[in-house]
Amino acid sequence: MGRHRRDEKDFHFDFYFFRCLADISKILFPRVEWAVLFTFATLFFAIASEVLTFLTGMVPGRIYQALADRSESEFWRIFLIGSIVYIGNCVLIALKSFTSWQLYLCWRKNALIALKSFTSWQLYLCWRKNAVIKLQQCYFNNHAYYKINNIDDYGIDNPDQRITQDTERICNQLAINIMPSVLIGPFVIAFYTYKTYISTGSLGIAIIYGYFVVGIIVNKFLISPMVKWNARIEKAEGDFRYKHVSIRNNAESIALYEAEPFEQYECNRIFMLLWWRQFKFMCWKLPNLFWQQLYDYYGGILSYAIQFIPILITGLYDDLPMQDLGRIISNNAFVYMYLMNSFTRITGIAISAGEMAGILQRVAELVHICKHIGDNNTTGYDDIVVDSTLKKGDTNQCMIYDIHNISYSLPNYSTQKLLNDFSFAINRNAKIWIIGPNGCGKTALIRVLSQLWQYQSGHIRCGAKRGQILRLSQIPYFPCGHLSLFQQISFPATSISNSLERIDNDYVSINSILNELKLDWLIERCEGLFNPVEFEWQNTLTPSEQQRFAFARVLFQQPQFVILDESSSCIDLEIEEHIYQLLISNNIGFISIGHHPSLIKFHDTILHLDGCGNYKIRSLRSFSSISTIDLINSNDFSNST
Numbered sequence: 325m326g327r328h329r330r331d332e333k334d335f336h337f338d339f340y341f342f343r344c345l346a347d348i349s350k351i352l353f354p355r356v357e358w359a360v361l362f363t364f365a366t367l368f369f370a371i372a373s374e375v376l377t378f379l380t381g382m383v384p385g386r387i388y389q390a391l392a393d394r395s396e397s398e399f400w401r402i403f404l405i406g407s408i409v410y411i412g413n414c415v416l417i418a419l420k421s422f423t424s425w426q427l428y429l430c431w432r433k434n435a436l437i438a439l440k441s442f443t444s445w446q447l448y449l450c451w452r453k454n455a456v457i458k459l460q461q462c463y464f465n466n467h468a469y470y471k472i473n474n475i476d477d478y479g480i481d482n483p484d485q486r487i488t489q490d491t492e493r494i495c496n497q498l499a500i501n502i503m504p505s506v507l508i509g510p511f512v513i514a515f516y517t518y519k520t521y522i523s524t525g526s527l528g529i530a531i532i533y534g535y536f537v538v539g540i541i542v543n544k545f546l547i548s549p550m551v552k553w554n555a556r557i558e559k560a561e562g563d564f565r566y567k568h569v570s571i572r573n574n575a576e577s578i579a580l581y582e583a584e585p586f587e588q589y590e591c592n593r594i595f596m597l598l599w600w601r602q603f604k605f606m607c608w609k610l611p612n613l614f615w616q617q618l619y620d621y622y623g624g625i626l627s628y629a630i631q632f633i634p635i636l637i638t639g640l641y642d643d644l645p646m647q648d649l650g651r652i653i654s655n656n657a658f659v660y661m662y663l664m665n666s667f668t669r670i671t672g673i674a675i676s677a678g679e680m681a682g683i684l685q686r687v688a689e690l691v692h693i694c695k696h697i698g699d700n701n702t703t704g705y706d707d708i709v710v711d712s713t714l715k716k717g718d719t720n721q722c723m724i725y726d727i728h729n730i731s732y733s734l735p736n737y738s739t740q741k742l743l744n745d746f747s748f749a750i751n752r753n754a755k756i757w758i759i760g761p762n763g764c765g766k767t768a769l770i771r772v773l774s775q776l777w778q779y780q781s782g783h784i785r786c787g788a789k790r791g792q793i794l795r796l797s798q799i800p801y802f803p804c805g806h807l808s809l810f811q812q813i814s815f816p817a818t819s820i821s822n823s824l825e826r827i828d829n830d831y832v833s834i835n836s837i838l839n840e841l842k843l844d845w846l847i848e849r850c851e852g853l854f855n856p857v858e859f860e861w862q863n864t865l866t867p868s869e870q871q872r873f874a875f876a877r878v879l880f881q882q883p884q885f886v887i888l889d890e891s892s893s894c895i896d897l898e899i900e901e902h903i904y905q906l907l908i909s910n911n912i913g914f915i916s917i918g919h920h921p922s923l924i925k926f927h928d929t930i931l932h933l934d935g936c937g938n939y940k941i942r943s944l945r946s947f948s949s950i951s952t953i954d955l956i957n958s959n960d961f962s963n964s965t
Contacts, residue, residue, distance in 0.1 A: 448499035462694035482562030516663035547678035553605040555682030560598035627660035730782030744937035757927040764935030796891035800874040802861035888916040
């Protein structure tokens with residue numbers, strides 16, 4: 325079965341971006357908590373910082389007037405006031421909860437600026453925590469991660485990158501670069517608009533606002549291509565990283581194939597695709613940078629040019645002496661420049677927004693797809709009813725599965741039926757062997773029972789709760805992170821008992837199980853049950869050891885039932901037979917898929933699939949009277965039990 329792949333999607337800086345921004349905001353602010361607090365804290369300290377900036381901006385004009393009046397006492401008074409304004413808010417405090425980095429901020433910068441920066445970083449941390457936890461919740465709900473990675477990618481490339489790297493960049497850009505300017509911008513603009521209106525009237529306001537509108541229009545046309553190419557870069561970055569991850573995971577196979585030239589060629593090819601996309605992105609970023617620099621620096625000249633309105637047009641200062649005029653020109657220049665600077669800060673974040681917009685839409689697309697999978701999660705998922713009271717007729721034995729007239733096909737090829745009108749009752753102590761030619765749908769049936777694939781008709785009732793059925797695949801899974809022996813053998817359980825009696829019992833049980841499976845050396849290698857190991861399990865154990873360890877999980881956790889999909893294919897026949905004997909002696913029922921004819925003696929039922937939708941069920945009441953070869957090679961199929 326191959327995963328259905330969608331065409332690459334482009335993103336732009338348009339209305340869809342703001343829709344995605346609204347969706348992302350819901351996961352950044354899931355409820356009233358620290359993220360909201362730090363948002364308002366950032367706003368408060370930003371306003372306080374702007375007030376202080378205004379006061380310091382008035383100091384040069386007052387110094388000009390003191391120098392023009394040749395007043396030494398006034399000069400030193402203003403100088404002292406200015407010094408107090410600049411350094412009076414610098415504090416030498418280091419709260420115990422602050423890190424040395426935050427102490428560095430307090431020592432080196434104005435306290436308000438440091439606090440604004442601190443709250444911005446705290447906002448970033450809160451947003452990233454909220455976003456990642458919410459994204460992972462959506463990703464793991466309703467088997468969305470399985471469907472995206474194994475059935476249909478829905479156009480989602482590298483979902484791991486979107487959850488990790490892309491989310492980090494979004495939160496960083498929003499909290500550190502964009503949000504402070506967006507929050508404080510309207511207040512600063514309103515204040516300096518009023519101050520500008522006092523001196524220049526409507527004409528000065530119209531010039532500055534017109535300058536801002538021109539900047540917005542030009543930015544709109546320059547940013548959209550950046551959004552598209554930045555999203556393409558992120559996809560290429562993910563593909564390039566994934567290529568090297570695959571090399572790391574398959575290093576031995578590559579070395580045995582002597583495939584170094586091929587892999588080097590492929591790595592270079594994938595990297596050059598990334599490089600060319602980065603080059604084209606920079607080609608579009610160049611006019612943005614040019615326009616931003618021109619817009620910023622020309623605003624400084626324009627702030628002085630606007631002085632002609634009150635001085636030459638309205639004659640507002642005709643009656644003032646020259647020494648007063650110098651102070652007023654300086655103060656007005658600061659006001660005009662700061663108003664335009666407030667606008668340029670908003671347009672200046674356009675480049676940051678352009679770089680972020682494509683990434684944000686990639687993350688929002690993942691959220692939309694996960695929700696879509698949840699909304700369309702119907703037949704084959706919720707329709708498998710868990711019923712712990714399910715019984716089998718007069719035997720009063722708990723049923724594991726009651727399957728009634730189900731039909732299913734390949735997920736992306738509904739016309740290719742794998743099984744039609746299949747009915748079967750599986751009790752807790754059943755020992756079922758599924759056989760049939762390659763591609764007949766043996767593993768597909770397990771996927772349907774495991775709620776991974778949908779079925780088109782019929783219904784399934786399950787008599788076991790979560791954790792009472794274990795499923796072992798041909799390639800066992802060992803979660804990474806240098807987990808201890810106990811964590812691996814109790815996987816997927818997440819809690820560890822602190823009871824000394826329980827720990828002693830677990831040690832005895834695990835030691836006995838590992839001895840049975842010839843894995844007792846692991847305890848010494850791992851230096852006990854609970855110590856984190858210095859190696860990764862998947863890279864250390866041989867395929868046979870991995871499969872035996874998977875059975876150790878079964879024997880330790882004691883489920884009601886286990887489903888084995890060629891789970892012993894790498895194990896020696898002698899140990900394999902011993903494992904089946906252990907399952908039977910522990911009263912663990914099982915369904916197994918395998919190709920070793922010798923295993924038939926451990927089963928009481930054979931389910932034979934032909935791959936054309938037909939099946940045959942045979943009860944093995946007497947092992948000695950049945951020819952194994954005849955059973956395996958039988959072509960006598962029917963749709964009846």
